[in-house]
Amino acid sequence: MAKVKNLLKALIPPIIISGYGLVKTDRKSTQMWSGDYSNWIEAQSKCSGYESDVILEKCKTSLLKVKKGEAVYERDSVLFDKIQYSWGLLAGLQKAALENDGKLCVLDFGGSLGSTYYQNKDFISPLKELKWCIIEQPHFVDCGKEYFEDEILKFYSTIEECMSVHKPSVLILSGVLQYLEKPYEWIEKITRLEIPYIIIDRTSFIEGAKDILTIQRVPESIYQASYPAWFFNQSIFESYFKNIYNCLGLFSSHEGFVIQINNSTAFYKGMIWKVN
Numbered sequence: 331m332a333k334v335k336n337l338l339k340a341l342i343p344p345i346i347i348s349g350y351g352l353v354k355t356d357r358k359s360t361q362m363w364s365g366d367y368s369n370w371i372e373a374q375s376k377c378s379g380y381e382s383d384v385i386l387e388k389c390k391t392s393l394l395k396v397k398k399g400e401a402v403y404e405r406d407s408v409l410f411d412k413i414q415y416s417w418g419l420l421a422g423l424q425k426a427a428l429e430n431d432g433k434l435c436v437l438d439f440g441g442s443l444g445s446t447y448y449q450n451k452d453f454i455s456p457l458k459e460l461k462w463c464i465i466e467q468p469h470f471v472d473c474g475k476e477y478f479e480d481e482i483l484k485f486y487s488t489i490e491e492c493m494s495v496h497k498p499s500v501l502i503l504s505g506v507l508q509y510l511e512k513p514y515e516w517i518e519k520i521t522r523l524e525i526p527y528i529i530i531d532r533t534s535f536i537e538g539a540k541d542i543l544t545i546q547r548v549p550e551s552i553y554q555a556s557y558p559a560w561f562f563n564q565s566i567f568e569s570y571f572k573n574i575y576n577c578l579g580l581f582s583s584h585e586g587f588v589i590q591i592n593n594s595t596a597f598y599k600g601m602i603w604k605v606n
């Protein structure tokens with residue numbers, strides 16, 4: 331155990347988890363989100379959705395290059411020449427492993443084909459034991475099983491299916507809650523599971539009295555798609571965790587930038603929650 335602790339201590343980056351961290355302003359980003367819709371059905375009727383085979387194919391093609399060592403890092407099907415780490419997320423993973431004798435079992439809800447796994451693989455591969463389980467849409471699961479699944483990376487269509495096989499020590503919600511029709515119902519469901527750690531990352535918040543529902547349009551240079559997207563009031567959002575979980579820290583998401591929507595400031599943030 332001491333050996334594992336010393337190894338992980340050497341790997342953990344020197345980060346400062348702060349309550350507010352707005353990294354940069356990207357004025358072009360304001361063109362990606364629009365509206366303040368009264369309900370999901372109204373917003374969804376104006377969107378193309380996530381189900382397009384084009385999205386899956388682009389994600390698969392990009393991540394296969396990462397898997398084969400032909401590219402360094404992928405996010406949302408886009409390839410980068412260097413890995414852009416989310417240090418807060420990585421610190422949460424390593425803390426959970428330290429408290430579990432160097433063992434880590436991750437439930438990555440909405441984890442695509444393994445983007446976050448490949449992003450952090452070099453830092454967590456020395457662990458004594460590692461399992462990374464992704465919950466995704468059925469066509470992503472089928473693709474994941476065919477092209478990416480191995481002894482560490484596994485794919486499931488439901489949380490229940492995954493937890494019938496594994497006992498996760500960490501639940502990752504990275505860039506997913508804002509794209510669910512009823513995010514708070516999902517939060518209530520997953521907090522009742524009492525998984526020891528929940529790590530929120532790449533989640534959109536707005537400085538306002540209430541949540542707002544927008545439409546996000548993906549730049550055509552990535553792929554052509556649009557879908558409803560929430561921006562959460564942080565206090566309301568956190569209240570759904572606090573009965574069961576304690577917040578260990580907040581951090582500015584790795585790709586964090588400030589957005590102006592409907593005369594309000596919005597931004598991306600992450601959180602590390604530990605079960606009481």
